[in-house]
Amino acid sequence: xxxxxxxASTTCQKDGTWSHPVPKCMxxxxxxxxxxxxxxxxxxxxxxxxxxxxxxxxxxxxxxxxNTTPATCNNGSWTHIPTCIPARCxxxxxxxRHGMVIAxxxxxxxxxxxxxxxxxxxxxxxxxxxxxGRWTGETPICNETYCPFPGKLxxxxxxxxxxxxxxxxxxxxxxxxxxRQIMYECxxxxxxxxxxxxxxxxxxxxxxxxxxxCIRGSHPQVRWDRSVREKxxxxxxxxxxxxxxxxxxxxRGKRKQKSKTNLCDAFYVFT
Numbered sequence: 379x380x381x382x383x384x385x386a387s388t389t390c391q392k393d394g395t396w397s398h399p400v401p402k403c404m405x406x407x408x409x410x411x412x413x414x415x416x417x418x419x420x421x422x423x424x425x426x427x428x429x430x431x432x433x434x435x436x437x438x439x440x441x442x443x444x445n446t447t448p449a450t451c452n453n454g455s456w457t458h459i460p461t462c463i464p465a466r467c468x469x470x471x472x473x474x475r476h477g478m479v480i481a482x483x484x485x486x487x488x489x490x491x492x493x494x495x496x497x498x499x500x501x502x503x504x505x506x507x508x509x510x511g512r513w514t515g516e517t518p519i520c521n522e523t524y525c526p527f528p529g530k531l532x533x534x535x536x537x538x539x540x541x542x543x544x545x546x547x548x549x550x551x552x553x554x555x556x557x558r559q560i561m562y563e564c565x566x567x568x569x570x571x572x573x574x575x576x577x578x579x580x581x582x583x584x585x586x587x588x589x590x591x592c593i594r595g596s597h598p599q600v601r602w603d604r605s606v607r608e609k610x611x612x613x614x615x616x617x618x619x620x621x622x623x624x625x626x627x628x629x630r631g632k633r634k635q636k637s638k639t640n641l642c643d644a645f646y647v648f649t
Contacts, residue, residue, distance in 0.1 A: 404428035405454030414440045415462035426451045436462035439510035465511030474500075476520040484508055494520035497556025497581065523582035525554040533592035534564040539576075541621040554579055557620055564592035 388398040406425040409417050415436040420426055431448040440462040450457045464486035471490050473479045476498045481490035489507045494500045502518030527549045528536060537544040538551065539559040547560055561576040573590025 407451035407454055407456055410449075410456060410459050412436075412460060412462060415442075415460070428453055432460075434460040434462070439465050441465045441511075467508040467511055467513055471506050471513045472517045474518050474520045476522070477518075486510060492518050497523055499523045499582065522555065524552065525558070525579035525582055525584055527551070528560065528577070528584050528589065531562055531564075531589055531592065533568045533594070534562060534570075537561045537563055539617050541618040556581065559617065560584070562590050567594060568592040569595050 388396045409420045417432045431450040443461040467484040477494040492504050498520040506513045536547040538547040558579045570590045571593040577584040
């Protein structure tokens with residue numbers, strides 16, 4: 379027992395009051411058993427005096443549940459019992475290049491989702507799980523997707539839009555990336571009908587997928603030709619902007635990579 383009070387004795391005074399308040403005897407606490415852990419500052423069979431606290435260490439792959447106050451003995455009982463729980467993942471999973479990671483929480487058992495940016499396709503597992511402080515599995519890869527040759531246009535041709543203009547799209551042309559566009563053009567004495575005037579490469583597929591039909595006609599539609607010409611010019615301008623922005627991003631990426639490399643060489647040594 380622990381004596382708590384200002385004095386071990388008290389005297390009855392003339393006014394009928396005691397000179398000191400009645401002291402208290404506070405009971406000790408038994409050392410608690412910690413699952414997946416142990417008390418480090420007391421032996422298992424020891425008794426802990428009132429108002430004393432204990433420290434706890436958890437075994438590998440476990441950690442203490444967060445608590446701002448230490449476990450303290452209070453007249454025979456503990457303010458709380460420390461608990462060892464499966465370790466959390468301290469960082470997010472490694473993000474794949476050209477991709478992202480979505481992880482609402484990093485506790486044990488929580489899952490994270492891998493996704494690729496537009497124009498890229500995921501190769502590998504799309505989900506990882508936090509297991510005792512580590513993310514399971516390998517980081518997937520985001521591979522760039524390319525649109526296949528759309529085929530031929532009967533009584534017409536398919537033009538591939540570039541930053542300098544439009545070119546005949548041939549089957550041997552490979553690696554048509556996301557957001558590239560094609561336009562349809564009919565042969566002389568034929569006009570486009572029943573379908574779109576062009577298509578865009580979206581995640582490895584042409585959108586829309588259906589091709590128009592070239593209908594024979596001796597009188598071309600002037601209004602249609604003008605609208606097609608305007609659409610082509612707008613598509614070319616857009617393609618130029620995309621190419622310029624892509625070039626700028628690549629240059630910025632190279633500069634960042636160079637600056638990171640110089641910083642590592644100056645201050646860190648990786649082993």
